[in-house]
Amino acid sequence: MAPILEISKLRKSYGSTEILKDINVSIDKGDFLVLVGPSGCGKSTLLNCIAGLEPITGGSILIDGQDMTHVSPKDRNIAMVFQSYALYPTMSVAKNITFGMKVRGVDQATQDRKLREVAQQLQIEAYLNRRPGQLSGGQRQRVAMGRALVRDPKLFLFDEPLSNLDAKLRVEMRSEIKKLHHRLGASIVYVTHDQIEAMTLATKIVVMKGGVIQQIGTPQEIYNRPANLFVADFMGSPAMNLIPARVRGTQVEIDRPGAAPILLSDPKVAGLPENVILGLRPEDIAEAGYRAGSDVQQAACQIDLVEPAGADTYVVSTLGGKAVTARLHTETRAAPGESLDLAFDLGKVSYFEPDSGRRLN
CATH class of the missing domain: 2.40.50.140 (Nucleic acid-binding proteins)
Structure with missing residues (x-):
């Protein structure tokens, strides 16, 4: 079986400045891959390259065995959850969740069924008629996740989705995301600078620094056998x-x-x-x-x-x-x-x- 995501020799430059250098990563269907590293390490740029929001300078990106290197974002069969939620403020929660399906011409019965399913999964049934401005940060993040879930994509991309939440809500939402992953068997690529999030959520972690992958492994491998001093110091609280x-x-x-x-x-x-x-x-x-x-x-x-x-x-x-x-x-x-x-x-x-x-x- 082909990996659900395979990135080979990927490079990304802005002019003469090289942001990503020879990135090689692959994950199987159902994996939860976390890209982690300090600010400016290139993890969000890599996620945007996977999504097609950033053109790459070299290399290739395959999703479910198909070359998506130069394919438009809308044709990559992915769903993205952003740090900023990116909800429509004038629409109700229900319309925010179903809007993408409506644009794609999905019939009303299917829209209603999927809305009910994700609202139940995310425990937001009581908020469907509210607007985003009437919700807490955690509730808005659930709505953003619901909008992604109704698409049934091959790949979910999360860009620091919990960084706007307070500490208690982060822990709660981290648990929600992990339970969703187990329940759905979804394939996820998740960006964070928080190594605790990386350790608790991932089946596989990619530690990055300066646009270079420092180590790829399970949370246990990264924690117990860090490949170098940077990984040893970055992963763990308190640090090694x-x-x-x-x-x-x-x-x-x-x-x-x-x-x-x-x-x-x-x-x-x-x-x-x-x-x-x-x-x-x-x-x-x-x-x-x-x-x-x-x-x-x-x-x-x-x-x-x-x-x-x-x-x-x-x-x-x-x-x-x-x-x-x-x-x-x-x-x-x-x-x-x-x-x-x-x-x-x-x-x-x-x-x-x-x-x-x-x-x-």
Whole structure:
């Protein structure tokens, strides 16, 4: 079976400025692909290229096996949900949802049936006679999604659809979108700068920086085995700790202020360059006694900062000249200025080359 979307060697330039550089991505039917990266990385431009709203400079775009590289947006059988909702303010919710079908000449009975179906799916039956100005942001976003759903497209494109909502509504709408994906088996390409959205929604993530794909993988692959320092730092909240260290045979040496360096034994470092960046997630650094196993090693660390966060408490120490965050249990008795034995789970560690940033192990 052909991929529902296949992008090959895509390039996009504005004059001499190259925005997208040799983009290669494919997804299967039913996949939820999230394009994620900082502002200006090219993710929205790539989405617009898929939609046909931006002509590409080179490469090709296939949708369901058909070459759509130079096909008009209206003939690509896609539906797009925008950040700004793009609703008609003078039309009712019902007319906003059915307007596209009316323009395409869909019969009234089909329009009515699809309107009922999506209104029930999105729980907006009570709002069908209202105008967009009478709705909340979350309700308007549901209407925009309903307008896309009635088309039965081969591909849904979402351009940062939740960024205008407050934090609570974002969580609610994220759940709605995920449930819709599971229920419909829809094929979705979704753009966001929010790595939490990417991790919770995606079946596959594309991390971008400067118009270049940094890594493609499942949320678990991206989180547990980041391809380089950029991905390690960008994906995760709090971010992965990236600690300058030195390799000494099968040991890793990490400087700490006012005391001898920490020495951690790890056979995986044998043969690595002398200078490395050790990457470890905050949840993989625990208070001694709360983490056990053959890969867990302890070291005394001075606490600089304690941040209670409800179910967790974050403590910050200085290691390798960097602020290092550990995610501890909520009842920890750590206090700034004190020494605390921390347990490092070296089974979860990543090593990176300091200059290129590439993953070493």
